[in-house]
Amino acid sequence: TLTGTLRGMLAGGTHVTKGLKCGDIDPRDEVSHCxxxxxxxxxxxxxxxxxxxxxxxxxxKA
Incomplete structure:
Protein backbone atom coordinates (compact mmCIF):
# COMPACT_ATOMS: atom_id res chain seq x y z
CA THR A 1 0.00 0.00 0.00
CA LEU A 2 1.06 3.57 -0.65
CA THR A 3 -0.29 6.83 0.69
CA GLY A 4 -0.13 10.26 -0.90
CA THR A 5 -1.89 12.42 -3.47
CA LEU A 6 -3.44 10.73 -6.50
CA ARG A 7 -2.41 12.46 -9.74
CA GLY A 8 -1.82 11.76 -13.41
CA MET A 9 -4.69 9.37 -14.09
CA LEU A 10 -5.50 8.22 -17.62
CA ALA A 11 -8.74 9.54 -19.07
CA GLY A 12 -11.84 7.41 -18.66
CA GLY A 13 -12.47 5.07 -21.58
CA THR A 14 -8.75 4.72 -22.42
CA HIS A 15 -7.94 1.18 -23.56
CA VAL A 16 -5.22 -0.40 -21.44
CA THR A 17 -3.45 -3.73 -21.12
CA LYS A 18 -2.85 -5.70 -17.94
CA GLY A 19 0.00 -4.25 -15.90
CA LEU A 20 -0.05 -0.81 -17.56
CA LYS A 21 0.62 2.08 -15.20
CA CYS A 22 -2.52 4.20 -15.39
CA GLY A 23 -1.90 6.76 -12.66
CA ASP A 24 0.54 8.08 -10.12
CA ILE A 25 0.57 8.55 -6.36
CA ASP A 26 2.80 11.34 -5.10
CA PRO A 27 4.01 10.16 -1.67
CA ARG A 28 4.86 13.75 -0.63
CA ASP A 29 1.10 14.20 -0.10
CA GLU A 30 1.19 17.88 -1.09
CA VAL A 31 -1.84 18.82 -3.22
CA SER A 32 -0.12 21.95 -4.60
CA HIS A 33 2.38 19.70 -6.40
CA CYS A 34 -0.48 18.62 -8.69
CA LYS A 61 26.58 25.06 -30.05
CA ALA A 62 28.11 28.18 -28.54
Missing amino acids: ETVSDKGLAVAGGVLEAILHLSDTFT
Missing part, protein backbone atom coordinates in the same frame (compact mmCIF):
# COMPACT_ATOMS: atom_id res chain seq x y z
CA GLU A 35 -0.49 22.12 -10.17
CA THR A 36 3.21 22.21 -11.04
CA VAL A 37 5.62 20.35 -13.30
CA SER A 38 8.02 17.99 -11.55
CA ASP A 39 11.80 18.25 -11.89
CA LYS A 40 11.74 14.98 -13.84
CA GLY A 41 9.05 16.35 -16.18
CA LEU A 42 11.08 19.51 -16.80
CA ALA A 43 14.20 17.47 -17.55
CA VAL A 44 12.35 15.24 -20.05
CA ALA A 45 10.70 18.24 -21.72
CA GLY A 46 14.05 20.04 -21.98
CA GLY A 47 15.62 17.00 -23.62
CA VAL A 48 12.77 16.73 -26.12
CA LEU A 49 13.04 20.44 -26.97
CA GLU A 50 16.80 20.15 -27.45
CA ALA A 51 16.34 17.14 -29.76
CA ILE A 52 13.71 18.97 -31.83
CA LEU A 53 15.92 22.04 -32.17
CA HIS A 54 18.93 19.91 -33.08
CA LEU A 55 17.02 17.95 -35.71
CA SER A 56 15.61 21.16 -37.21
CA ASP A 57 19.11 22.72 -37.42
CA THR A 58 17.98 25.58 -35.18
CA PHE A 59 20.20 24.51 -32.30
CA THR A 60 23.81 25.65 -32.54
Whole structure:
Protein backbone atom coordinates (compact mmCIF):
# COMPACT_ATOMS: atom_id res chain seq x y z
CA THR A 1 0.00 0.00 0.00
CA LEU A 2 1.06 3.57 -0.65
CA THR A 3 -0.29 6.83 0.69
CA GLY A 4 -0.13 10.26 -0.90
CA THR A 5 -1.89 12.42 -3.47
CA LEU A 6 -3.44 10.73 -6.50
CA ARG A 7 -2.41 12.46 -9.74
CA GLY A 8 -1.82 11.76 -13.41
CA MET A 9 -4.69 9.37 -14.09
CA LEU A 10 -5.50 8.22 -17.62
CA ALA A 11 -8.74 9.54 -19.07
CA GLY A 12 -11.84 7.41 -18.66
CA GLY A 13 -12.47 5.07 -21.58
CA THR A 14 -8.75 4.72 -22.42
CA HIS A 15 -7.94 1.18 -23.56
CA VAL A 16 -5.22 -0.40 -21.44
CA THR A 17 -3.45 -3.73 -21.12
CA LYS A 18 -2.85 -5.70 -17.94
CA GLY A 19 0.00 -4.25 -15.90
CA LEU A 20 -0.05 -0.81 -17.56
CA LYS A 21 0.62 2.08 -15.20
CA CYS A 22 -2.52 4.20 -15.39
CA GLY A 23 -1.90 6.76 -12.66
CA ASP A 24 0.54 8.08 -10.12
CA ILE A 25 0.57 8.55 -6.36
CA ASP A 26 2.80 11.34 -5.10
CA PRO A 27 4.01 10.16 -1.67
CA ARG A 28 4.86 13.75 -0.63
CA ASP A 29 1.10 14.20 -0.10
CA GLU A 30 1.19 17.88 -1.09
CA VAL A 31 -1.84 18.82 -3.22
CA SER A 32 -0.12 21.95 -4.60
CA HIS A 33 2.38 19.70 -6.40
CA CYS A 34 -0.48 18.62 -8.69
CA GLU A 35 -0.49 22.12 -10.17
CA THR A 36 3.21 22.21 -11.04
CA VAL A 37 5.62 20.35 -13.30
CA SER A 38 8.02 17.99 -11.55
CA ASP A 39 11.80 18.25 -11.89
CA LYS A 40 11.74 14.98 -13.84
CA GLY A 41 9.05 16.35 -16.18
CA LEU A 42 11.08 19.51 -16.80
CA ALA A 43 14.20 17.47 -17.55
CA VAL A 44 12.35 15.24 -20.05
CA ALA A 45 10.70 18.24 -21.72
CA GLY A 46 14.05 20.04 -21.98
CA GLY A 47 15.62 17.00 -23.62
CA VAL A 48 12.77 16.73 -26.12
CA LEU A 49 13.04 20.44 -26.97
CA GLU A 50 16.80 20.15 -27.45
CA ALA A 51 16.34 17.14 -29.76
CA ILE A 52 13.71 18.97 -31.83
CA LEU A 53 15.92 22.04 -32.17
CA HIS A 54 18.93 19.91 -33.08
CA LEU A 55 17.02 17.95 -35.71
CA SER A 56 15.61 21.16 -37.21
CA ASP A 57 19.11 22.72 -37.42
CA THR A 58 17.98 25.58 -35.18
CA PHE A 59 20.20 24.51 -32.30
CA THR A 60 23.81 25.65 -32.54
CA LYS A 61 26.58 25.06 -30.05
CA ALA A 62 28.11 28.18 -28.54
